[in-house]
Amino acid sequence: MDRPLERRTATRTAVVWEACRQRLEAGGGAQTVLDIGGGTGGFAVRVAELGHRVLVIDPSPDALAALDRRARERGVADLVTGVQGDLAGVIDLVPLGTADLVLCHGVLGLVDDPVDALAVIGRLLRPGGALSLLVSQRHAAVLGRAMAGHFTQARELLDGLGDDHEHRFTADEVRGLLAESGYAVAEMHAVRVFSDLVPSALLDLEPGAVDGLLELERAVADRPEYLTLAAQIHAVATR
């Protein structure tokens, strides 16, 4: 991982990636992974590189074309399938009870009824399978707006109003939604606590800064007090 952009991206994705990789390793052997809203396949292709089969469902034809290119470039096209569709229609695209792991990263905040969406995903999981859920966390957005001087926006976001393109959740809301949809939370992680706040020039210029930041992100990921500061919350849940 030598390129600066990849190293910076790693500070944002490492905690989620490591949790998913461990879950796949614990399953033993090649598994069936469903990536809902998997976009251009940043995660899906890495999962396939570990030898697992991945089905990506995404409404964007452009994203699916990029996914296809990425999978071919990395030599895993035989393990990655992209299908155009969305979370609402996923039940018609995937056989019930067959997924070992469902990734739902950055998508739950885009749907009208998150409880219903989570319940649908639950029907796709095989017994003992797991959901990897990644959502934006509301209070980090409040802080971000306030630090940029957008105090009215920050005040609205504080009460869960004024969400722009996606809905953001608190840690308690994530726990509540998962419980209401019949899941047991196995793990909960604070993600991107510092990465979005540190100037990228510092990371590019300061020797060892990326590794130090990565280490810090890993150190706070399992500390519940940092969930309120995290740009994203990652939950691993089973039914």
Ligand SMILES: C[S@@+](CC[C@H](N)C(=O)[O-])C[C@H]1O[C@@H](n2cnc3c(N)ncnc32)[C@H](O)[C@@H]1O
């Ligand atoms: C924020 S991106 C996340 C991409 C990827 N999962 C990641 O974590 O990098 C959201 C993705 O969800 C897709 N999307 C938007 N609405 C969706 C829906 N209703 N169901 C499934 N995917 C959706 C978009 O096309 C986009 O690729």
